[in-house]
Amino acid sequence: MIEKQYQVIRRQKPWRDAFYYQKSEVIYQLTRVFCQRFLPAHGDRTVDQMIQAARSGKQNIVEGTEDGATSTEMHIKLLNVARGSLQELREDYRDYLLAHALPIWTEGHERFRRMKEFCRRHNRVEDYQPYMQQWSDEEMANTALTLCYMTDSMLHHALQYIEQDFVERGGIKERMHAARTGYRRAEDEELARLRQEVPALRSEITRLRQLLAQHGIDYGQERE
Numbered sequence: 001m002i003e004k005q006y007q008v009i010r011r012q013k014p015w016r017d018a019f020y021y022q023k024s025e026v027i028y029q030l031t032r033v034f035c036q037r038f039l040p041a042h043g044d045r046t047v048d049q050m051i052q053a054a055r056s057g058k059q060n061i062v063e064g065t066e067d068g069a070t071s072t073e074m075h076i077k078l079l080n081v082a083r084g085s086l087q088e089l090r091e092d093y094r095d096y097l098l099a100h101a102l103p104i105w106t107e108g109h110e111r112f113r114r115m116k117e118f119c120r121r122h123n124r125v126e127d128y129q130p131y132m133q134q135w136s137d138e139e140m141a142n143t144a145l146t147l148c149y150m151t152d153s154m155l156h157h158a159l160q161y162i163e164q165d166f167v168e169r170g171g172i173k174e175r176m177h178a179a180r181t182g183y184r185r186a187e188d189e190e191l192a193r194l195r196q197e198v199p200a201l202r203s204e205i206t207r208l209r210q211l212l213a214q215h216g217i218d219y220g221q222e223r224e
Contacts, residue, residue, distance in 0.1 A: 015065040020154035022123035024061055024082070027147050028054040029125050031089065033132040034140045038096075050092045056085035057151070068162070075162055083155050090148040093141045105142040115139075119146045 015021045031054040035047045064078030097104050105112040122128065128143075135143065 013065075015062050018061070018065070018154075018158075019123050020151050020158060021058070021061045021065075023119075023147050023151045023154070024054075024058040024086070026123070026125050026128050027086065027089070027144060027151065028058045030054075030128060030132060030140060030144050030147070034137070034144065037133075038137040038140075046092060046096075050089055053085045053089040053092065057082045057089065060085065061155075072162060072165075076159060079155055079159055079162075083152055086148045086152055086155075090145060090152075093145050093148070097138070097141050097145075100137070102138045102141070104145070112142075115143060116146055119143060119150060 028051075031050050035050055039047045039050075041047075060078045060082035064075050064082065067078065068075030094104060096102075103109060105115060107113075132140070
């Protein structure tokens with residue numbers, strides 16, 4: 001029996017389990033609350049731009065991962081779109097901080113290290129929800145900036161892995177060809193093995209018939 005050894009559809013890690021997706025979901029929810037609390041409800045296009053950029057980052061990760069099962073090209077393209085959207089959002093948060101004369105937290109800031117460690121260890125929306133209505137605009141913007149940087153770095157490493165996997169195993173056309181070629185080869189090998197067994201089986205049948213004859217058993221009668 002020929003076992004299934006060749007994979008055409010690439011096995012994908014569920015997107016909900018990817019830390020960069022989980023962080024992108026936090027970014028989206030955080031951005032919605034930030035815009036609601038600190039930006040005008042009407043007359044400011046920045047609100048729509050920020051929310052759409054945050055949503056685009058999250059949704060393109062989902063779509064790219066799903067499409068990646070059959071298309072490496074689409075996987076790479078959509079994850080890059082997600083990166084671009086989050087980079088655009090990052091600039092919006094920087095612009096807000098600069099426009100309101102608020103500090104951008106870096107290594108020299110007293111709260112940067114604690115905030116960075118919190119973002120590194122926490123990936124889910126429920127980890128941030130208790131603070132979304134409590135943090136100041138400075139705290140929320142800097143937290144969102146840090147999450148954007150972290151998610152971008154994770155996506156960068158994911159893209160490197162996808163590209164390496166493509167170099168080593170190819171896209172779906174190569175996998176389909178390898179699967180078909182491998183299956184045909186396995187069929188040929190199985191047929192050759194069976195053909196090699198035929199002479200031995202015939203010899204065994206002859207031996208058994210002779211043994212039956214020695215005991216006075218008529219092979220033809222026994223079969224009836």
